Amino acid sequence: MADEPDYSSRVALPPRTRVAVGGARDVTEALFTSGDRKKKIQGTIFLGLLLFGLSIALIAIAAMIIWAFVAGGPRLNVNLLTNVPSIVTPENAGYRTAILGTLYVIGGVILLIVPLGVGAAVYLEQFANPANKFNRFVDLNIQNLAGVPSIVFGILGLAFIVRGPLSLGFVAAAGSLTLALLVLPTVILASREAIRAVPSSIRDGSLALGATVWQAVWRQVLPAALPGILTGVILAVSRAIGEAAPLLLVGAVTFVTFNPSFFEGGYSTLPTMIYSYAKRPQEELQVLAAAGVVVMLLLLIMINSVAIYLRNRFERTW
Amino acid sequence: MSETTTPSPALPDIEVSADRVASVDTEPKNTFELRDVNVFYGQMLAVKDVSMAIPHNQITAFIGPSGCGKSTLLRSLNRMNDLIPGARVEGDVLYHGMDMYGPKVDPVQVRTVIGMVFQKPNPFPKSIYDNVAFGPRLQGRKGNLDDVVEEALRGAALWDEVKDRLKDNAYGMSGGQQQRLCIARAIAVQPDVILMDEPCSALDPVSTGRIEDLMAELKKTYTIVIVTHNMQQAARVADRTAFFTVLANDETGSRTGVLVEYDLTSKIFSKPDDERTENYVSGRFG
Ligand SMILES: Nc1ncnc2c1ncn2[C@@H]1O[C@H](COP(=O)(O)OP(=O)(O)O)[C@@H](O)[C@H]1O
Ligand SMILES: [Mg+2]
Secondary structure (H helix, E strand, O other): OOOOOOHHHOOOOOHHHHHHHHHHHHHHHHHHOOOOHHHHHHHHHHHHHHHHHHHHHHHHHHHHHHHHHHHHHHHOOHHHHHOOOOOOOHHHOOOHHHHHHHHHHHHHHHHHHHHHHHHHHHHHHHHOOOOOHHHHHHHHHHHHHOOOOHHHHHHHHHHHHHOOOOOOOOOHHHHHHHHHHHHHHHHHHHHHHHHHOOOHHHHHHHHHOOOOHHHHHHHHHHHHHHHHHHHHHHHHHHHHHHOOHHHHHOOOOOOOOOOOOOOOOOOOOHHHHHHHHHOOOOHHHHHHHHHHHHHHHHHHHHHHHHHHHHHHHHHHHO | OOOOOOOOOOOOOOOOOHHHOOOOOOOOOEEEEEEEEEEEEOOEEEEEEEEEEEEOOOEEEEEOOOOOOHHHHHHHOOOHHHHOOOEEEEEEEEEOOEEOOOOOOOHHHHHHHEEEEOOOOOOOOOEHHHHHHHHHHHOOOOOOOHHHHHHHHHHOOOHHHHOOOOOOEHHHOOHHHHHHHHHHHHHOOOOOEEEEEOOOOOOOHHHHHHHHHHHHHHOOOOEEEEEOOOHHHHHHHOOEEEEEEEEEOOOOOOEEEEEEEEEEHHHHHHOOOOHHHHHHHOOOOO
16 A cells, blocks of 8 residues: 555654653564664664653652652551541641542543444554545644643633533543543554554555454454554543643532532542642641642552553463 | 366356356366456556466466566455455356356365465474474364475475474475475465466575476476466476566556466467567567
């Protein structure tokens, strides 16, 4: 088939999406390259540059993590996870409802973005005719959406999901939907790149053995692209976990003293909670906010570990 | 009286309307018969007016300069062109006397009966075993496929080299082994025909020799059509050879492939009828 233009260069993507897209492609391509010398040297130089950039980033991150542990140290105990929030008795306040809120919201995000993102990517890469006007319009807009600031999605969520046509109210489901819309373009672009990195000869080979297009996609192309797709999902979810701004607009209100539910009642999440503690002057609340950062880090590491475990499993066994 | 045909055992479900059935003078021993076949990509006519008969259990080679439509014509023999948006075949492609592009023919079914091996070895990034078992599994075969896998690997003269590492990833094999694995994979679905599009162009001479030996063995069971731009290869392996060339239209800038001459390989390489064939096979490019 004729080479399509590299669509990712047509519109400037935000760095985070670019990383997701590049990562998705590299992980998949690694499956199909056994190595030629020139590429290896280029790879080594590139790796060196990456490691340099990475070490700077890591130093900054390490500094922040150390700060969080030191500043939050006095409050790092089990109460922090199990107690409900409070500004009246900050020495006993915890993040239970915020942790649950984050898990609900992120769980909803994952449930939404995986099928929608992968489905859209499969359709656009394997079924859609790229010459079709509608498909090109969709294609271009996904790229543009990836560059829209998150606060805009918050406003959109408030107008169309909390109020307006969906009228869900200020509930966790509204937060999920809003964040899902925010990271969906990243997931679609990364999944497309991963699918695109699977050589078309793999698809043709399956078809020539009597597979339907659907079987070729489902049994060969998608499994080969899955580690790359998961890389995109991991990055998208990591972003969603850390978002506070759009959630403030769609009702992640601050002091929830009851366990949240998905479709009714208020909810809060870790980043919005930390934000509301951190902006207050009391010393104890500052400590609490720092300890919250540690909780959020742990949660992030946990969720990513599961995803990376899944990815490695698929890399080995599909 | 309506004519009936004996359906091919390979394509049991295909019914053919009487007017599309091959006329009685069709040689029964032909696997394919092409009549005035034109292949288009969108508006572009890539191959024009090809008529030829491809005999059963023989090796037929397509040769000709690059871009003359050899791959295009080959892909129209197992309907792989259907998968390219805008590609279209006109004229009759008869398979054992039946219209392969008839309304009741399922192209997926066609591809299980007419297998294909590609220019660059394209094993799946899976174990050797799973590569061979993929086709049978697609057809719904479950459980133990050890016998099927062994038979196919033996058929592709690969068994002795890989029998101790069936669970290893196919990417660890040499290029020649990978290509024989692709042949084994095609054999495993028990096709009637194997189409090969420059199967040796990415291989070294030793691997090429092995595949050529294998082809001589395979033609006892299968009909083989091979595209090659290596004329010695055509001379070595093919029973019949078709020479194609490309006609350029200076006004429209279009380039169209045509069949110049089709005959026994010995005739094509010793005393061809057409001057263009002569120039091509003797290396004087015309
Ligand atoms: N997928 C495709 N879409 C459009 N044009 C194609 C496609 N594949 C081949 N062609 C065109 O058809 C002509 C014949 O190509 P091909 O069959 O690949 O020639 P050959 O195999 O003899 O080198 C060429 O002009 C080529 O550019
Ligand atoms: Mg070709």
